[in-house]
Amino acid sequence: MISILSREFNGFLNSLIAYMVIGVFLTAIGLLMWVFPETSVLEYGYADMDTLFSLAPYVYIFLIPAITMKSFAEEKRGGTMELLLTRPLSDWDIILGKYFASFLLVVFSILPTLVYYFSIRALGDPVGNVDTSGVIGSYIGLILLGGVFCSVGIFASSITPNQIVAFIVAAFLSFLLFSGFDSLSALNTWSSWVLVIKQFGILYHYESLGKGLIDSRDLIYFFSVAFMFLLLTKTVIGSRSW
Numbered sequence: 522m523i524s525i526l527s528r529e530f531n532g533f534l535n536s537l538i539a540y541m542v543i544g545v546f547l548t549a550i551g552l553l554m555w556v557f558p559e560t561s562v563l564e565y566g567y568a569d570m571d572t573l574f575s576l577a578p579y580v581y582i583f584l585i586p587a588i589t590m591k592s593f594a595e596e597k598r599g600g601t602m603e604l605l606l607t608r609p610l611s612d613w614d615i616i617l618g619k620y621f622a623s624f625l626l627v628v629f630s631i632l633p634t635l636v637y638y639f640s641i642r643a644l645g646d647p648v649g650n651v652d653t654s655g656v657i658g659s660y661i662g663l664i665l666l667g668g669v670f671c672s673v674g675i676f677a678s679s680i681t682p683n684q685i686v687a688f689i690v691a692a693f694l695s696f697l698l699f700s701g702f703d704s705l706s707a708l709n710t711w712s713s714w715v716l717v718i719k720q721f722g723i724l725y726h727y728e729s730l731g732k733g734l735i736d737s738r739d740l741i742y743f744f745s746v747a748f749m750f751l752l753l754t755k756t757v758i759g760s761r762s763w
Contacts, residue, residue, distance in 0.1 A: 550634065
C-alpha cells in the first residue's frame with residue numbers, strides 16, 4: 522500500500538493537480554472569507570469561521586472529484602491496470618494506496634487555513650474571543666468529509682475508464698450525500714421520519730461536529746460511509762471485467 526500511496530502522491534506533486542487544487546481551494550475560500558462583502562468575516566462583524574466551514578464542502582464537491590477521477594479511470598484507459606494487478610499487491614493495497622494519496626492532498630489543502638483561525642483570533646474583541654472547540658470540531662468534520670468524498674471519487678473512478686464521467690458521478694454522489702438527504706427531509710411527506718432521513722446525510726453529522734461536540738456516532742457515520750464506498754470499489758476492482 523505504501524508504494525502505491527507514494528507513487529500516487531508523487532504523481533500529484535509532479536503534476537499541476539496538487540498545486541491547482543490547493544491554490545483554487547485557498548483562493549476561493551480566501552476571497553469568500555475576506556474579500557466578498559456578502560460573506561466576508563470583516564463585514565459580518567463576528568469573530569467566527571462559519572464562512573469557511575459552510576462553503577468549503579461545496580468547493581470540495583468539485584475539487585475532490587478532480588483529484589480522484591483519474592485514479593482507476595486512467596489506469597483502465599491507458600491499459601496499465603492489468604500490469605498493476607500483476608504486481609505482488611492485494612486489491613486493498615491498491616485501493617487504499619490511491620485513497621490515502623488523495624486524502625493526504627485534501628488534508629494538505631486544509632492546513633493553510635489555520636492561518637485564518639489565528640487571524641480571526643487576533644481580530645476578536647477581546648483578543649482570542651473565538652469558539653475554539655467549535656472550530657476544532659468543524660476542522661475534524663471537514664477532514665472526515667474530505668475522506669468520504671475521496672472514497673466516493675475513488676469508487677466513481679473504478680466504474681468507468683472515462684475521467685469526465687468519473688468526475689460527474691463523483692460530484693453528483695458527493696452533493697447527494699452532503700445535502701441531498703437534508704433537502705429530501707424537508708418534503709412534507711415524511712412526518713416522524715424527518716430526523717431519520719436527515720441522519721443519512723453528511724450535513725447532519727457535519728453540523729453536529731461543528732458545535733464542538735465530538736460524538737462517536739458522528740465519527741462512526743463518516744468512517745462507515747467511507748468504508749462502504751471503498752468496499753464497493755473493491756467489489757468493482759475484484760470483478761476484473763475490463
